[in-house]
Amino acid sequence: xxxxxxxxxxxxxxxxxxxxxxxxxxxxxxxxxxxxxxxxxxxxxxxxxxxxxxxxxxxxxxxxxxxxxxxxxxxxxxxxxxxxxxxxxxxxxxxxxxxxxxxxxxxxxxxxxxxxxxxxxxxxxxxxxxxxxxxxxxxxxxxxxxxxxxxxxxxxxxxxxxxxxxxxxxxxxxxxxxxxxxxxxxxxxxxxxxxxxxxxxxxxxxxxxxxxxxxxxxxxxxxxxxxxxxxxxxxxxxxxxxxxxxxxxxxxxxxxxxxxxxxxxxxxxxxxxxxxxxxxxxxxxxxxxxxxxxxxxxxxxxxxxxxxxxxxxxx
Numbered sequence: 001x002x003x004x005x006x007x008x009x010x011x012x013x014x015x016x017x018x019x020x021x022x023x024x025x026x027x028x029x030x031x032x033x034x035x036x037x038x039x040x041x042x043x044x045x046x047x048x049x050x051x052x053x054x055x056x057x058x059x060x061x062x063x064x065x066x067x068x069x070x071x072x073x074x075x076x077x078x079x080x081x082x083x084x085x086x087x088x089x090x091x092x093x094x095x096x097x098x099x100x101x102x103x104x105x106x107x108x109x110x111x112x113x114x115x116x117x118x119x120x121x122x123x124x125x126x127x128x129x130x131x132x133x134x135x136x137x138x139x140x141x142x143x144x145x146x147x148x149x150x151x152x153x154x155x156x157x158x159x160x161x162x163x164x165x166x167x168x169x170x171x172x173x174x175x176x177x178x179x180x181x182x183x184x185x186x187x188x189x190x191x192x193x194x195x196x197x198x199x200x201x202x203x204x205x206x207x208x209x210x211x212x213x214x215x216x217x218x219x220x221x222x223x224x225x226x227x228x229x230x231x232x233x234x235x236x237x238x239x240x241x242x243x244x245x246x247x248x249x250x251x252x253x254x255x256x257x258x259x260x261x262x263x264x265x266x267x268x269x270x271x272x273x274x275x276x277x278x279x280x281x282x283x284x285x286x287x288x289x290x291x292x293x294x295x296x297x298x299x300x301x302x303x304x305x306x307x308x309x310x311x312x313x314x315x
Contacts, residue, residue, distance in 0.1 A: 004054045004266045007131050009152065010141030011040025011115070011168070012060035012075070012084070013093035014067045015291055017251060024100050038074035039095060039291045041141035041166045044252045047078035047292040048259035048281060049139075052301065054266075057081040057131055059122075061114050064088030078292065083131070085122065090114050093143075103250045110169075115143045120151035137162045137262060142172035149175050153182035162265060166258055167192040180215040185232075185265075187258040193221045204229050205314055208236040220261060220278065222254055229314070230261070230275040237272045239311035241279050244286060252291030257282040260301060272311040280304040 020032040043058060050056040058075060062068040062084040071092060075082040093115060097108040122128060132138060138156055140149060142165065149165075153176075156163045167173040167188035173195055176186065180196070190207070194200065197210040207221045208231035218232035227240040260281025264274040283304050285293045 002267070004136040005134050006046075006049055006054050006056045006137045006139065007059065007135040008042045008046040008049075008056060008139045009059045009118075009144060010042030010139075010166070011093070011095075011112070011143035012038070012043035012046075012058055012062065012071050013040045013095060013112070014070065015039030015251065016094060016096040017099055018097070019099045019103070020101055020106070022101060024106060035289070037290060038071045039252070040093075041143065041168045041255050042139065043071070043075075043080075044255035044292045045139055045141075045166065045259045045262075046080050047074070048256055048285075048296050049263060050079040051292075051294075051296040052259065052263045052298055054263070055081070057083050057135075059083045059085075059128065059131070061093075061118050062086050063090040063092035063114060065091050067092035067094065074292075083127075087114065087117065090117075097251065099250075105250065112143060116145055118144050118148055120148050123148065123151055123155060132156070135161055137164065137266060139164045139166070139258070139262065141166040142168040142175045144175070146175040146177060150177070150179045153179040157182055162262070164258070164262060166255060170195045178215075181217065183216065184218060185262070186211075186216055186219040187222075187254065187261070188219065189222045189224075189254060204238060205236075207231070208314070220257065220275065222257060222282075224250075228257070228275065228279065230271055230278075230311075231314075232271050235271060236314040237275055237311035238314055239272075239275050239279055240309060242283065242307045242309070244283070250286065252293075253282045253285050255291070256285035256293070256296070259296075263301075272313065275311050276305060276308045277301065279308045283307065 020030045093112045098106040164185040173192040222228045257278040261278030264277035
C-alpha cells in the first residue's frame with residue numbers, strides 16, 4: 001500500500017449514545033447506559049483512513065470548550081493531522097443518539113449549528129487551497145452548508161484527485177443537490193438514496209440506474225445487514241455482508257465502509273474489490289463499541305476480508 005495524501009472536511013464533534021438495556025418502551029423511562037466519544041461522519045472516516053496507513057488532514061469548525069479538546073485528543077490518538085478553525089465563544093457540535101439493546105438506532109438529535117459557519121470563504125484561504133491541491137483524495141460529508149459543498153466540488157472539478165462524499169442523513173444529503181455530477185463517489189444508505197432519487201421504494205438492483213439518472217456517476221448504497229450495491233461508469237455489483245452473531249454498535253459502520261472502499265480505490269482496486277474492502281471495514285467497526293474502531297489496520301482489514309463473499313456483478 002502506498003501512503004496517500006487525504007483531506008477530510010466535515011463533521012468532527014461529540015457523539016453521545018444511550019443504549020437501552022431491555023426491550024424498548026416508547027414514551028417511558030428506559031434503563032440503559034450512556035457513552036460519549038468523538039465522532040462525526042468525516043472524522044470517523046479520517047481516523048479509519050489514518051489507521052489504514054494514509055496521511056490524513058481533518059478540516060472542521062470547533063468550539064473553544066472541553067468537547068473540542070476531546071476531539072483534538074481523538075485526532076492525535078488516531079494519527080490524524082488536526083486542522084480546525086476554532087470559535088472560542090461557541091460550543092462544539094454534538095450528536096446524541098438512543099440505541100436499542102441490539103445496537104440499532106431509535107432516535108437521534110443533531111446539534112450542528114456551528115457547521116453553518118464553515119463558509120465557502122474558508123476554502124479560499126491559502127493554507128486550505130494548498131492542502132486540497134496536494135491531496136490524492138478529498139472526502140467531505142454533508143454536515144457542511146450546501147453552498148460550501150458546491151464550492152468545494154466546483155473547485156476540485158477537472159483534477160486527477162478523487163472527490164467523494166458521505167451522505168450523513170436523509171435530511172442532509174440534499175445539500176449535494178445540483179453538484180452530484182461533480183462527485184466521483186457518494187456513500188449513502190437506502191433512505192438517503194430515496195431522498196436523492198425521489199423513489200418511494202426500489203429493489204437494490206435498481207439503485208445504480210436511479211442514481212445515475214439523478215446525476216451521480218458512482219456510489220454505494222448500503223442497507224444495514226442486507227446486500228449493498230456499488231456502481232460506477234463501467235458497471236455495478238452487489239455484495240451481502242457476512243452474518244454477525246452480535247453487534248457492538250452500528251454507529252460509524254457506514255463511515256467505515258466508505259473508508260475501506262476509498263482506501264482500496266486509492267490502491268487501484270476494481271469496483272467489486274473496493275466494495276469487499278468497504279464491507280470488511282464495516283465489519284471491523286460493528287465488532288467495536290467505538291464509532292472508529294481502534295482495531296482498524298491494514299492487517300486486520302485483510303483478515304476480515306476473507307469473510308466477505310465475492311460480489312455479484314450486475315448487468
